[in-house]
Amino acid sequence: AVDDGITWQKGVCRFCGTGCGLQVGTRDGRVVATKGDPDAPVNRGLNCVKGYFNAKILYGKDRLTKPLLRKKNGKFDKTGRFEPVSWEEAFDVMAGELMRVYREKGPAGVSIIGSGQYTIPEAYCASKFIKGGLRSNNIDPNARMCMASAVVGFYQTFGVDEPANNYEDIEKSDVMLLWGNNPAEAHPVLWSRMTNRKLTHKPTKIVSLTTHLHSSSNLSDLTIVFKPNTDLAIANFLIREIIRRDVVDHDFVSKHCVFSTGPTDIGYGLRNTDKWSRPAERDTLERQLRVKLDRWEAAAQGKKVGEVVEQKNAGGPAGNHWAITFEDFKRSVEPYTIDFVTELAKGDQEESADTFRRKLAELADLVCDRTRNIMSYWCMGVNQHQRGVWMNELIYDIHLLLGKHAQPGNGAFSLTGQPSACGSAREVGAFCHRLPADMLVANEAHREKTEKIWSIPKGTLNPKVGASVMEILRGLEDSSIDFLWMQVVNVMQSAPNNTHWTEATRRPGSFVVVSDIYPTYSARAADLILPAAGHFEKWGLYGNGERRTQAWPQVVKAPGEARTDVWMMMELAKRIRIADTWGELPLKGVPGDKLPSVLDEAQKMGIKPDATLFDVLYAPTGGRAEAVWPDPKYPNRSNATGEALGLAYFPEKALFNEYRQFTVGNGHDLADFDTYQSDACRGLLWPVVDGKETPYRFNTAFDPYAKEEKLFYGPLMKAMPTGNLSGVTDKEQKAYPGRAKIFARPYAAPVEQPDAEYDLWLTTGRILEHWHTGSMTRRVPELHRAAPEALLYMNPQDAEKRGMKRGDLAEVTSRYGTCRAKVETQVRQKMPKGSVWMAFFDERAMVNSVVIDATDPISLEPDYKKTAVKVRKA
Numbered sequence: 001a002v003d004d005g006i007t008w009q010k011g012v013c014r015f016c017g018t019g020c021g022l023q024v025g026t027r028d029g030r031v032v033a034t035k036g037d038p039d040a041p042v043n044r045g046l047n048c049v050k051g052y053f054n055a056k057i058l059y060g061k062d063r064l065t066k067p068l069l070r071k072k073n074g075k076f077d078k079t080g081r082f083e084p085v086s087w088e089e090a091f092d093v094m095a096g097e098l099m100r101v102y103r104e105k106g107p108a109g110v111s112i113i114g115s116g117q118y119t120i121p122e123a124y125c126a127s128k129f130i131k132g133g134l135r136s137n138n139i140d141p142n143a144r145m146c147m148a149s150a151v152v153g154f155y156q157t158f159g160v161d162e163p164a165n166n167y168e169d170i171e172k173s174d175v176m177l178l179w180g181n182n183p184a185e186a187h188p189v190l191w192s193r194m195t196n197r198k199l200t201h202k203p204t205k206i207v208s209l210t211t212h213l214h215s216s217s218n219l220s221d222l223t224i225v226f227k228p229n230t231d232l233a234i235a236n237f238l239i240r241e242i243i244r245r246d247v248v249d250h251d252f253v254s255k256h257c258v259f260s261t262g263p264t265d266i267g268y269g270l271r272n273t274d275k276w277s278r279p280a281e282r283d284t285l286e287r288q289l290r291v292k293l294d295r296w297e298a299a300a301q302g303k304k305v306g307e308v309v310e311q312k313n314a315g316g317p318a319g320n321h322w323a324i325t326f327e328d329f330k331r332s333v334e335p336y337t338i339d340f341v342t343e344l345a346k347g348d349q350e351e352s353a354d355t356f357r358r359k360l361a362e363l364a365d366l367v368c369d370r371t372r373n374i375m376s377y378w379c380m381g382v383n384q385h386q387r388g389v390w391m392n393e394l395i396y397d398i399h400l401l402l403g404k405h406a407q408p409g410n411g412a413f414s415l416t417g418q419p420s421a422c423g424s425a426r427e428v429g430a431f432c433h434r435l436p437a438d439m440l441v442a443n444e445a446h447r448e449k450t451e452k453i454w455s456i457p458k459g460t461l462n463p464k465v466g467a468s469v470m471e472i473l474r475g476l477e478d479s480s481i482d483f484l485w486m487q488v489v490n491v492m493q494s495a496p497n498n499t500h501w502t503e504a505t506r507r508p509g510s511f512v513v514v515s516d517i518y519p520t521y522s523a524r525a526a527d528l529i530l531p532a533a534g535h536f537e538k539w540g541l542y543g544n545g546e547r548r549t550q551a552w553p554q555v556v557k558a559p560g561e562a563r564t565d566v567w568m569m570m571e572l573a574k575r576i577r578i579a580d581t582w583g584e585l586p587l588k589g590v591p592g593d594k595l596p597s598v599l600d601e602a603q604k605m606g607i608k609p610d611a612t613l614f615d616v617l618y619a620p621t622g623g624r625a626e627a628v629w630p631d632p633k634y635p636n637r638s639n640a641t642g643e644a645l646g647l648a649y650f651p652e653k654a655l656f657n658e659y660r661q662f663t664v665g666n667g668h669d670l671a672d673f674d675t676y677q678s679d680a681c682r683g684l685l686w687p688v689v690d691g692k693e694t695p696y697r698f699n700t701a702f703d704p705y706a707k708e709e710k711l712f713y714g715p716l717m718k719a720m721p722t723g724n725l726s727g728v729t730d731k732e733q734k735a736y737p738g739r740a741k742i743f744a745r746p747y748a749a750p751v752e753q754p755d756a757e758y759d760l761w762l763t764t765g766r767i768l769e770h771w772h773t774g775s776m777t778r779r780v781p782e783l784h785r786a787a788p789e790a791l792l793y794m795n796p797q798d799a800e801k802r803g804m805k806r807g808d809l810a811e812v813t814s815r816y817g818t819c820r821a822k823v824e825t826q827v828r829q830k831m832p833k834g835s836v837w838m839a840f841f842d843e844r845a846m847v848n849s850v851v852i853d854a855t856d857p858i859s860l861e862p863d864y865k866k867t868a869v870k871v872r873k874a
């Protein structure tokens with residue numbers, strides 16, 4: 001449509017995982033405005049304050065428009081200053097450095113950190129480049145830092161990733177439990193829908209389970225402030241009440257679930273690092289792996305106080321857990337009485353034990369009311385958690401026991417932080433352990449299927465799980481990884497304990513590349529900066545938090561010499577020959593192990609020995625040849641990637657349609673590129689079967705893959721040892737792969753807690769006005785003025801005790817670093833005594849230099865919510 005000289009076309013918001021649809025207005029080759037798309041089912045015309053500025057994030061004054069390389073005396077030099085260079089020179093140096101490292105260290109020495117902000121074609125292109133081309137699995141997205149615990153929770157419980165429900169449940173539920181999340185700031189449009197439901201449907205109750213008061217708890221009907229990490233105990237208390245009050249849906253549970261437990265070392269080929277090179281972190285890891293049980297843990301786990309428990313992640317295979325009986329499970333929750341949990345979890349010293357106990361009882365009444373529809377929502381509070389996987393599993397336990405999951409208005413829904421953490425990072429498999437559509441690098445059949453679709457020789461893919469984000473950063477520091485490309489990510493600012501990793505970028509011998517639209521904190525730490533095309537300057541697809549795949553067309557051209565990330569990967573691929581990467585290679589860390597040569601096999605397939613990675617991975621041949629440019633479906637449009645390649649080719653379409661082959665027929669079905677791009681389409685919830693989306697998975701009324709005898713059909717659903725199971729027939733035992741798992745998971749203390757010296761908890765998070773590290777939103781004047789700096793939210797009495805008041809500058813110190821921020825005691829976040837809170841968008845404050853880099857031992861996701869700090873007046 002055209003009005004006032006502005007042409008409006010559909011788009012998708014660049015920010016959170018809500019995935020709001022936009023109308024994007026262009027005039028004279030610029031995006032001049034965006035507005036909420038009234039036809040979008042997610043947001044129905046609404047946007048939040050960030051969403052309205054999708055246009056302005058493209059036009060900050062310091063937009064990168066030329067490659068910049070550190071040089072001295074006319075040549076690349078790590079100690080040099082950034083100088084503009086041609087793309088030719090940038091790629092020559094980059095390819096030279098990549099192959100120098102590759103020759104020295106093999107596939108284990110090179111890495112990519114990607115993003116949940118990748119478009120789907122970008123994530124697929126990157127994964128294919130490093131896994132298929134370089135035979136390395138060292139690619140991991142920043143989704144590791146926000147969603148990994150959710151992913152493992154999904155895999156272990158259902159054998160397949162991502163939520164079963166959808167956003168329409170907001171309008172169908174009577175109770176919404178917010179587990180440690182603050183949607184008013186992090187998912188504002190969903191929060192508008194939740195509050196609208198509350199105002200228009202009187203029985204609705206919103207419950208905020210939180211460590212401090214915030215914008216969402218202000219409007220909640222019941223707010224329970226708990227001590228950090230004790231959400232584990234509250235979940236166990238609810239499970240105990242569900243059993244005690246006998247509101248278990250025995251029919252559903254006996255048909256579709258199995259009770260389970262296991263060691264803490266379960267991970268889908270993930271493993272903890274042995275690369276802890278510094279005493280502080282080594283100490284942290286040891287504390288994480290060998291926990292001396294305090295009185296709470298001992299009581300919760302039925303063990304002795306002071307007993308040392310090994311919590312090692314040994315990299316066990318999927319399904320490394322075992323069935324237990326319902327009676328065993330029931331015993332596991334017996335310690336979690338209302339008195340025990342009140343004493344353990346009460347988080348506000350000002351509140352009486354009686355009040356807390358009454359609130360817990362009220363919560364249990366709501367959850368156990370069989371007449372109410374109940375939804376659980378969570379995000380970083382549960383995932384960025386040293387027992388994040390356990391917390392995910394415990395929330396599923398509650399819904400599965402009640403038989404209230406995957407139904408309209410009933411379900412456990414893990415929200416997503418980034419716009420395409422689901423669609424790109426997870427579904428495409430841009431993790432170090434994953435392949436597309438829920439497949440795993442450690443699984444031979446999955447590798448073979450991938451090699452077939454990629455038309456590369458059998459045996460090309462590396463079976464060894466790669467390095468996760470934190471392992472890549474530690475590898476950069478200890479020199480086991482010397483090449484890192486950060487794409488669509490500002491990880492040097494967003495990683496915990498980040499001073500180490502930033503310093504590591506300057507270590508001689510390493511080569512660090514950043515592709516971005518602005519000179520972020522990470523870019524300034526790099527050796528080579530590549531100017532990237534922005535959101536509406538390229539063709540893209542995102543997958544939001546409810547499995548909705550949405551697409552937008554390129555509507556403007558990128559400024560200067562900025563180019564798409566897909567083009568950058570393809571151009572680099574032209575400079576690397578298979579002769580250098582498909583021969584026999586060392587597999588570091590496995591003595592004597594080699595990755596065998598696949599060059600003979602390649603020749604048998606007709607691949608010439610001098611072929612480049614572009615030729616074998618991306619060239620418009622085979623099925624990819626159908627993606628031509630100009631494409632009659634898209635008249636009068638540009639295609640930045642194909643045009644820069646100089647080919648009559650539409651790479652994003654080719655990449656997406658190739659990726660789609662992984663999804664069709666396995667419960668993950670996507671439609672084709674043109675369907676999503678069509679003007680009428682506002683996204684579809686996968687699996688899309690016979691052109692129809694699936695609003696609820698694991699529900700025979702909606703999901704063509706769900707069968708009554710095998711409701712939970714996840715491809716990674718493993719059978720478990722069955723000897724310990726009672727009350728289930730042999731026939732039913734054989735149906736385990738179709739049963740969701742209900743896990744017994746105890747309370748466990750975090751690796752560090754406030755003590756005499758570091759006497760406060762520090763929690764970090766996002767605020768409404770800024771997106772993640774602020775690299776885009778801080779360049780929007782209106783958003784910058786609204787929230788110019790990160791503040792230290794503090795209880796007024798804690799501030800006064802330290803001689804401070806609102807507006808004073810405070811210094812926050814942990815065992816890992818120090819930062820400064822102004823104190824705020826009155827608005828937005830209201831902290832209980834003993835806790836402080838900061839947002840991470842502000843690179844000047846840089847709160848992540850203070851945050852502990854301990855992770856969940858199963859998911860390897862860092863915990864940004866529990867650092868012990870001390871605060872004084874600066």
Ligand code: SF4
Pocket residue numbers: 013014015016017018019020043046047048049050051052187188189190
């Ligand atoms: Fe919607 Fe999130 Fe974008 Fe706001 S930031 S408009 S809630 S997608």
